[in-house]
Amino acid sequence: MANRVVLAPMAGVSNAAFRLTVKEFGAGLVYAEMISDKGLITRNKKTLELLYIDEREKPIALQIFGGEKETLVEAAKFVDQYTNADIIDINMGCPVNKVIKCEAGAKWLLDPKKVYEMVAAVVDAVKKPVTVKMRIGWDDEHIFAVENAQAIERAGGSAVAVHGRTRIQMYEGKADWDVICQVKENVDIPVIGNGDVETPQDARRMLEETGVDAVMIGRAALGNPWMIYRTVHYLETGELMPEPSVREKIDVCLLHFDRLIKLKGEYIAVREMRKHAAWYLKGIRGNGMVRNAINQAETAEELRAILNNVAAQWEEQEKPEFQAV
Ligand SMILES: Cc1cc2nc3c(=O)[nH]c(=O)nc-3n(C[C@H](O)[C@H](O)[C@H](O)COP(=O)(O)O)c2cc1C
Structure with missing residues (x-):
């Protein structure tokens, strides 16, 4: 180990x-x-x-x-x-x-x-x-x-x-x-x-x-x-590393999602990923709205688009609808 x-x-x-x-x-x-x-x-x-x-x-x-x-x-x-x-x-x-x-x-x-x-x-x-x-x-x-x-x-x-x-x-x-x-x-x-x-x-x-x-x-x-x-x-x-940025969190979430699709196929992966995505989004302001959208996503493409949108909105600081708390 x-x-x-x-x-x-x-x-x-x-x-x-x-x-x-x-x-x-x-x-x-x-x-x-x-x-x-x-x-x-x-x-x-x-x-x-x-x-x-x-x-x-x-x-x-x-x-x-x-x-x-x-x-x-x-x-x-x-x-x-x-x-x-x-x-x-x-x-x-x-x-x-x-x-x-x-x-x-x-x-x-x-x-x-x-x-x-x-x-x-x-x-x-x-x-x-x-x-x-x-x-x-x-x-x-x-x-x-x-x-x-x-x-x-x-x-x-x-x-x-x-x-x-x-x-x-x-x-x-x-x-x-x-x-x-x-x-x-x-x-x-x-x-x-x-x-x-x-x-x-x-x-x-x-x-x-x-x-x-x-x-x-x-x-x-x-x-x-x-x-x-x-x-x-x-x-x-003994050093405490900072939490990752929203973009990094979303990237890891997307990687996890891709692996889940390979493992279980798109239909099941999209549905299973809903709970994971909610966990990845924890602590990001405005995530309630995003979670609703995620729960309605039916395809991998839709789910990816929602997640990428969260990251993009966060990166554009002038439109901080989704802010890290
Ligand atoms: C969603 C979920 C599923 C779990 N499934 C198992 C399991 O399959 N086998 C097991 O031994 N423990 C299972 N556990 C218990 C965890 O392994 C762990 O003992 C428990 O969550 C306490 O650790 P934590 O405070 O770090 O979460 C599960 C816990 C959670 C939250």
């Missing part, structure tokens, strides 16, 4: 188009969005498409989720044999009901014994290193982060990423970095800290306060891949 800054797995976001863009901004490691074990073993077309990796993204972790040992192991073997992923990551954090009902994701957090059995079974079945990404616990009364991390270590897991929230918290409240610190103090495998790293300074604070080996960034990178290079640079030099 070139540095200690990691892109988080984000369903519907962390596909090859976004990951490569973030990688070019210096991420030391990128995680792909979670992939269903059942989808893999039934060779579901949409699920298989999630396995695509561009060599330039590496090193990369592909994340799988599932609730039964047999299917999880089978899915892991498939990723092991048929993909160029560097790491197989197991999801032990997803809080959504659909996943919990299948005994998967954060459900495991209640049972360190199951964590051990599942991770050991996967480790035994594959050649690639196996890691786990987990939340700290189920709720305030059931925080088994240390026990679960120790189970992962005993089972042969190569690293653990810890999101400092419980399942019940979903994305509310604050991530508990103290528990992340306790995990770090109680295992020897590398620990990646995650949750509420919103600025490069937060990243340094997390490294210092918890002692983790790396920081994982999720939401702060949405429409903001330069968060990664600003963090890498800040950790290396």
Whole structure:
């Protein structure tokens, strides 16, 4: 790993188009969005498409989720044999009901014994290193982060990423970095800290306060891949680089968009890009109007024209309809 800054797995976001863009901004490691074990073993077309990796993204972790040992192991073997992923990551954090009902994701957090059995079974079945990404616990009364991390270590897991929230918290409240610190103090495998790293300074604070080996960034990178290079640079030099100009932001957005078109075709890319474009435009005054226009764009040409128009208006200072706030 070139540095200690990691892109988080984000369903519907962390596909090859976004990951490569973030990688070019210096991420030391990128995680792909979670992939269903059942989808893999039934060779579901949409699920298989999630396995695509561009060599330039590496090193990369592909994340799988599932609730039964047999299917999880089978899915892991498939990723092991048929993909160029560097790491197989197991999801032990997803809080959504659909996943919990299948005994998967954060459900495991209640049972360190199951964590051990599942991770050991996967480790035994594959050649690639196996890691786990987990939340700290189920709720305030059931925080088994240390026990679960120790189970992962005993089972042969190569690293653990810890999101400092419980399942019940979903994305509310604050991530508990103290528990992340306790995990770090109680295992020897590398620990990646995650949750509420919103600025490069937060990243340094997390490294210092918890002692983790790396920081994982999720939401702060949405429409903001330069968060990664600003963090890498800040950790290396202590210097805070300025935010990019509107033109630069739009250029990166357009590059991301082109990659999404190559990956998914124009029809889907235009629709998926609507949310990304809104994130890229965050903080640019007048973006509400632009967002409406983007949501109605049907073709790549229309979407590109709207984005280029934002940049052009910004560049013409005399017509500052869209101003950076
Ligand atoms: C849109 C979205 C999708 C996510 N999908 C996944 C996922 O597929 N796998 C996973 O382990 N975590 C997933 N997460 C959780 C993030 O990886 C991360 O743990 C969480 O956002 C906290 O980090 P942050 O405060 O830096 O955003 C997702 C989060 C978001 C916002």
